[in-house]
Amino acid sequence: MSTPSRRGFATALIGLTVKAESTITGSFADRSTAAGHKLRDHARFAAPARRLRVPLVIVGGGCAGLCAAWRLLKHGFKDFVLLELEDTAGGNARHGENEVSAYPWAAHYLPVPGPHSTEVRELCQEFGLLRDGHWEERHLCHSPQERLFLHGRWQESLEPDIGSNKRDHSQFRRFQQLIEEARASGQFTIPMQRGAPASSPLDQISFDQWLRSHEFDSEYLHWYCNYATRDDYGSLAAGTSAWAGIHYFAAREPEDKGPLTWPEGNGWLVGKLMERVRPYVRTGQMAHRIERHGTGRRVYAGDTLYECDTVIFAAPSFLAAYLIEDAPPSPPLEYSPWLVANLTLERPPEERGYPLCWDNVLYNSAALGYVNATHQSLATYQERNVWTYYWALASATPATARRTLIERPWVQWRDLILDDLRRAHPNIRSCVSRIDIMRLGHAMPRPAPGFLASKARLALAAQERSLLYAHSDLSGLSLFEEAQYHGYRAADKFLKRANRG
Numbered sequence: 001m002s003t004p005s006r007r008g009f010a011t012a013l014i015g016l017t018v019k020a021e022s023t024i025t026g027s028f029a030d031r032s033t034a035a036g037h038k039l040r041d042h043a044r045f046a047a048p049a050r051r052l053r054v055p056l057v058i059v060g061g062g063c064a065g066l067c068a069a070w071r072l073l074k075h076g077f078k079d080f081v082l083l084e085l086e087d088t089a090g091g092n093a094r095h096g097e098n099e100v101s102a103y104p105w106a107a108h109y110l111p112v113p114g115p116h117s118t119e120v121r122e123l124c125q126e127f128g129l130l131r132d133g134h135w136e137e138r139h140l141c142h143s144p145q146e147r148l149f150l151h152g153r154w155q156e157s158l159e160p161d162i163g164s165n166k167r168d169h170s171q172f173r174r175f176q177q178l179i180e181e182a183r184a185s186g187q188f189t190i191p192m193q194r195g196a197p198a199s200s201p202l203d204q205i206s207f208d209q210w211l212r213s214h215e216f217d218s219e220y221l222h223w224y225c226n227y228a229t230r231d232d233y234g235s236l237a238a239g240t241s242a243w244a245g246i247h248y249f250a251a252r253e254p255e256d257k258g259p260l261t262w263p264e265g266n267g268w269l270v271g272k273l274m275e276r277v278r279p280y281v282r283t284g285q286m287a288h289r290i291e292r293h294g295t296g297r298r299v300y301a302g303d304t305l306y307e308c309d310t311v312i313f314a315a316p317s318f319l320a321a322y323l324i325e326d327a328p329p330s331p332p333l334e335y336s337p338w339l340v341a342n343l344t345l346e347r348p349p350e351e352r353g354y355p356l357c358w359d360n361v362l363y364n365s366a367a368l369g370y371v372n373a374t375h376q377s378l379a380t381y382q383e384r385n386v387w388t389y390y391w392a393l394a395s396a397t398p399a400t401a402r403r404t405l406i407e408r409p410w411v412q413w414r415d416l417i418l419d420d421l422r423r424a425h426p427n428i429r430s431c432v433s434r435i436d437i438m439r440l441g442h443a444m445p446r447p448a449p450g451f452l453a454s455k456a457r458l459a460l461a462a463q464e465r466s467l468l469y470a471h472s473d474l475s476g477l478s479l480f481e482e483a484q485y486h487g488y489r490a491a492d493k494f495l496k497r498a499n500r501g
């Protein structure tokens with residue numbers, strides 16, 4: 001759990017000038033940027049003080065690495081360590097907590113897994129989410145789930161309705177028909193490896209080109225599709241492969257009962273995984289070099305040199321080039337920068353229209369709106385609250401957006417967030433007491449045109465010997481199910497080689 005009051009809080013920014021804002025405190029909550037830059041700059045690291053022999057080292061304690069560990073333990077294999085750079089495991093599924101509520105620092109839900117997602121269903125059964133074929137009601141997102149702020153008021157659902165005309169309606173219907181056909185083709189599955197072809201004409205054009213080639217010109221439909229690609233990939237439809245854009249809509253079950261969600265978001269899943277794998281996890285341990293050693297590997301992390309037969313590399317694959325001696329070429333993926341802010345509210349702000357939902361989105365905002373962290377609470381009225389505000393910096397190139405993300409001071413981000421929300425909540429400034437901000441420079445891969453057929457991506461996923469890749473970016477689609485699938489598969493490959501499967 002990463003609470004904003006921990007040591008090493010060099011970036012705390014309190015003390016404001018304008019009287020009306022004087023009660024809004026907060027800070028940046030991210031801490032690992034400096035460590036990442038040491039890797040990027042090929043900085044020198046101290047020589048290890050001790051050497052440990054262990055058959056398997058997992059590098060990276062996000063959902064992929066934790067699921068690999070979970071799978072190994074289920075097979076009774078305990079001779080491994082998992083090294084995680086941060087002080088807490090979970091990666092993009094970490095969470096924080098204050099006196100009002102727990103809240104996510106990024107991933108906040110798991111769609112109810114469909115029939116292809118056998119590995120996720122297995123995990124859900126073990127964690128008590130799925131019992132005798134029934135999903136536990138208290139973990140399914142309660143109503144009302146989604147609303148959109150459009151033309152000065154909130155409406156139910158994210159599909160723009162206020163002010164829409166016949167043309168918009170008929171284009172949405174035609175779009176849904178095409179998605180139904182795509183779903184029926186069987187190629188859009190989760191995990192994607194169950195159905196994805198090795199290449200597709202849809203991967204040669206952008207989602208925006210695909211929409212235009214089907215003569216979709218409804219502004220509402222284009223907004224909706226851009227919202228979807230920004231939400232799942234951090235990219236605009238013009239920068240997203242049409243195959244990935246269609247996957248967003250076609251891979252989910254049409255009668256989705258979900259999603260599954262918790263105040264701490266997917267931190268709940270991390271908590272359940274950690275209950276099982278905690279003794280094997282070493283946090284605050286950045287692997288900074290991985291080299292060949294006979295038929296095995298050496299991993300340097302902190303003051304320790306680990307000698308092992310196999311490494312499961314569950315850190316983002318672009319890092320391989322910086323720390324693995326003979327790294328195969330990384331896939332040509334761009335990573336989207338994101339900002340996630342947790343706003344503590346002392347009282348509910350003013351608003352008009354449909355009431356507060358779990359997911360609250362503002363039409364034509366550069367950001368993606370906010371999720372209400374206390375939505376699953378059974379309390380009928382919540383005076384204080386936490387909102388998790390999401391912003392994929394999608395409109396600039398990732399490098400430019402990353403620079404903006406890091407260089408802009410907390411005060412400016414605070415004002416941009418509040419200005420955006422003020423459209424829907426005029427008195428928001430007087431209701432918020434604290435804003436904590438997580439900057440995620442390389443938050444998730446962008447599935448740009450050509451990602452599906454990338455030979456480098458497929459080669460990493462097919463690695464067999466002493467180095468097994470497992471991060472969700474092997475899919476190019478950043479989803480819990482993909483992370484779990486790759487962790488699970490890497491563990492199975494290892495067990496098979498070690499004759500323990």
Ligand SMILES: Cc1cc2nc3c(=O)[nH]c(=O)nc-3n(C[C@H](O)[C@H](O)[C@H](O)COP(=O)(O)OP(=O)(O)OC[C@H]3O[C@@H](n4cnc5c(N)ncnc54)[C@H](O)[C@@H]3O)c2cc1C
Nearest residue numbers: 060062063064085091092107108109287443472479480483
């Ligand atoms: C803002 C945001 C919102 C999201 N929302 C959702 C959602 O609601 N639902 C969903 O399913 N998915 C969501 N995702 C996608 C999410 O990324 C995946 O679900 C999943 O958590 C990815 O897990 P992973 O293990 O593959 O990668 P990561 O989470 O990236 O984990 C990699 C881990 O490796 C560690 N690491 C890196 N370098 C080193 C090193 N050198 N040594 C040791 N450790 C290292 C990192 O600290 C990290 O813990 C979201 C992503 C973002 C950014």
